[in-house]
Each structure stands twice: as C-alpha cells, then as structure tokens.
Amino acid sequence: MVLQDLGRRINAAVTDLTRSQNLDEKAFDSMVKEICNALLEADVNVKLVAGLRQSIRRSVNFKELAPGVNKKRVIQKAVFDELVKLVDPHAEPFKPRKGKPNIIMFVGLQGAGKTTTCTKLARWYQARGFKSCLVCADTFRAGAFDQLKQNATKARIPYFGSLTNTDPVAVAAEGVEKFKRERFEVIIVDTSGRHRQEDALFEEMVQIQQAVRPQQTVMVLDASIGQAAEAQSRAFKEAADFGAIIITKTDGAAAGGGAISAVAATHTPIVFIGSGEHLLDLERFDPRAFVGKLLGMGDMQGLMEHVQSLKLDQKDTMKHIASGVFTVRDLRDQLSNITKMGPLSKMAGMIPGLSNAMQGLDDADSAAKLRRMIAITDSMTDKELDSDGKLFVQEPTRMTRVARGSGTSVREVEELLTQQQTMATMAKRMKGGMANMQRAQGAMGGGNRQQQLAAMQKRMQSMGAGGGAGGGGGMPGMGGMPDMNSMMKMLGGGGGGGQGGPGGGGMPGMPNMDMASMMKMMGQMGGGGGGRGGRR
Known part of the structure; x- marks a missing residue:
C-alpha cells in the first residue's frame, strides 16, 4: 500500500x-x-x-x-x-449545509480517478443524510459519461449528462440548474482531466467554474504522481483556486510522498483518501489519525466511523449480549457483518499496533475462510442456530451432519463452536455492563468523549477483555481493546492461543466479530479519537 x-x-x-x-x-x-x-x-x-x-x-x-x-x-x-x-495546512475544509444547494466541482489530471471519486463522495454524503447527485461535464474523454452513469446507477445516485452536447460549460450549467430546482443538497460536477501545459483546457476549467459557481473546488491527485505533484497543484491552484485535495489510489505500490508535498505547496487541506476501487473505499482525512496509522498507532475513530457508516444490523445481537446470551445465530450475523467491512488488512491498519501483525496475510484467503465459516452456519437448523451451542456437545452427530452439508470438516465445525462458546462466556461477563454504560451515557449527556472512552476501556479491562493492543514498538496506542493481535493471527490461520479450538489453532477469522460489536458499543457511547489519545 x-x-x-x-x-x-x-x-x-x-x-x-x-x-x-x-x-x-x-x-x-x-x-x-x-x-x-x-x-x-x-x-x-x-x-x-x-x-x-x-x-x-x-x-x-x-x-x-x-x-x-x-x-x-x-x-x-x-x-x-x-x-x-x-x-496539516491548518485550513478548514468546506462543510456543506443542509437544506441548501452545495456545489462541489472536481478538477485534476487525466487518469487520477476523478469520476470514480465523484461517485464515492456523493455516496459518502448520501449515507450521512444529504440529497446527493452527479453532473458529468467531461465531454472530452470517450466513455466518461457512460462510466459516471454506471457508477451512479450502482450507488443509486441521480446523475445528469449528455451524449450529444459537446460543450462542457453548457452541460455543467444545465445539470446544476436542474438539480437546484429539484432541491438537491450536494451537487458534484465532474470535469475533464487536464495538464498545466494545456492552456485551452485550463481556460475551459475556469469557464465551468464561473458558470456553476461552486462552493468547493476539489483537486484529485493520484498518489503515484511523485515529484510532479507540487508543480501541477500550484498551476491548478492559480487557475481554479481549489480549496481541498483528495488523494486517490493509495492502495497501489507507489511511494506516495508527492501528494503530501502538494498540501504544503498550496496550503490546502486533504479532505479524503481513496483506498480502493469499491464505492466504500473513501476515508475522511485527519492529519493526526493519518500519522497515527503511518506509525502503527491505528485510527480507532476512523474505524468506528466506518463501522457506523455501514449501518450494520446488530440490534438482536446487542439485546442478547445485554442479557448475557450469545447464540450461534448471533455468531453467523457477526460473520456476515465482517464481510461488509472491507479488506481485513485495511481494518487492521486502523487498529493500534496491528499494521505489522497483518504483514503476510492475504485478504483473499481470509475472505475464503470467512465464507467457509458462514457455510457451516448455513447448514444448521433454526433450533441449532438459536441454541447456545451445547446442543452439539450433547448430540455430536449434529456436527457430522453440518460438516457434510457445508463441505467442511468436523474439526472446523468444532472450532467454530469453540469460538461461539468463547463469545458466549464474554457475553455473560458483560451482562449488566451495557445497562450501566447506557445509564452513564445518559448521566453524562454525551459530554466529554475522552472520559466516556476511558470509562469504556476501564470496563473492558475489568471484564478481562483488554490486552492493550496498542503501541507496537513504543508507540502507545489505545489500551483496553480485545486482544487484536491474537485475533489477526487467527485470521492468518496461525495459532491464536488462548481462544483456540482443539490443538490451539483457533478458528480463522472468527474473533473479528467481537471488534464489530465492540465498535457498535463504542459508537453508542460516543467514544472519540482512540488512535490519537495514546500519544498525549
């Protein structure tokens, strides 16, 4: 990366x-x-x-x-x-206002990933309650409108463009006016890629800007741009005076430092980072959290935001945990949630001290293991899913039947059930703890987030869940979280220790479900910048 x-x-x-x-x-x-x-x-x-x-x-x-x-x-x-x-240029990025049209115009070099990033940003705002839409003003590149149309359709975002009108200024103006009349709140305008030596295209960019009058102009920079970043960004700054930068393709193998140089050269804040091709692969940029991840300290706040933005359905599981219960069905639901969270290596980068632990782990292999685990639960009856797992101990033939039905081994079924029992034990320890946290939250009125998070960590430690996964090499991270290092080892198929099944191997992939539920609980507590707290 x-x-x-x-x-x-x-x-x-x-x-x-x-x-x-x-x-x-x-x-x-x-x-x-x-x-x-x-x-x-x-x-x-x-x-x-x-x-x-x-x-x-x-x-x-x-x-x-x-x-x-x-x-x-x-x-x-x-x-x-x-x-x-x-x-950190110490400049505040633009914040759209609800109930009013906020026009955001994208500029940048050709091939930087503007069109895909436009859709990602529209979806990002849409997920946060804004009425978002897209306007394709790229009439120069063949297939630009088709690409935007395909992306927008996939993300279920309204779009506007033209296959016949070749005047980008007219198309941009028409699209913006249309969506203004329809009371859209975030109107994102995609423009053609251009180079600082292309004077005519630069003049066209200025004309589009004058026609749509954007509240925010964003420059999209490919992370692999290298030393050319400073000169290019200066030229765009002088012509279009952009107010924000989005760095794309950070999942590649390039050095990436050139994009950082552009921030200092233009005194412009980075607002987002594109970390993959999926529509969800857009992370809000925070200087302290970014450096924290760079130094292996993680970004717990970013992780919590990511989990919350997915709107994972965990109501039933949380009710069960509150009453000290964790069924096999709860396990299956959490495994399904993990598959929605994105590549496991990306998640590990947000957890203090785990970026090094993820080295050598293959996302494809981990995803395959998760699928096998879900297949095991899919081969169970409703009675088995809603049980506490002890039914399989009392009637071992059930494990044989499930293994055959899912195309797995009896040992894999045993290991999955072992993990379910581990989480069931933890749920019993947590019984009453969630009610206490909710009372504490009400009493504090959502006040000091750092105090709330500290209280949450203390509670986790008292339940024996916290191993202090932070730090990595003297860089203090966020203590009190579950033993994430052993979790990630299990994901890689190694010996998980402590929580493993027969033979100490542990069930690959499973323990991350605890992270999902813990993040949900932290979200309810209003916990704040975990990845940053350890440095102070």
Missing part, C-alpha cells in the same frame, strides 16, 4: 532509538537522518524534509532536557507532531 513502507521505516527508526540503552544525541541524529531518507525516497519534497529535520531537532534539545524527563516520550511526541504539521 502507498506509504506503508514509509510508515514502517519511520516506525522502525523511532522504535530502534527508544529501545536503545544509550539514548544520546548521536543516536537521535541517526534516527532523524533515517526518517528524512525514508521521506525523500517516498518523493516528499526535499525542502519540506529539510524543514522537518530542523523542526525535530529544535523540538528535542538534549542540553535543555531536565534530568528526570522521559527522553523517549519527548522524541516520540516530537516526531509525531512534526509529521502532523507536514500534512
């Missing part, structure tokens, strides 16, 4: 330093040099890297540090804060 190698190198440099017995100025300089080399190799602008180097050195002055100060924490904080400054 883009920037994954960069994050690994920076994290390794900081970790090696903080684990060093002799933490002196020489070792510190060596770490700073390694971080800067990693940034340069990732195509981050050399002037930005030089500035970062000086800033980190100014932040950590060994001669002025008091004797009792924890040097490791000072260094970690300095690296984190300066990397945040690198991607």
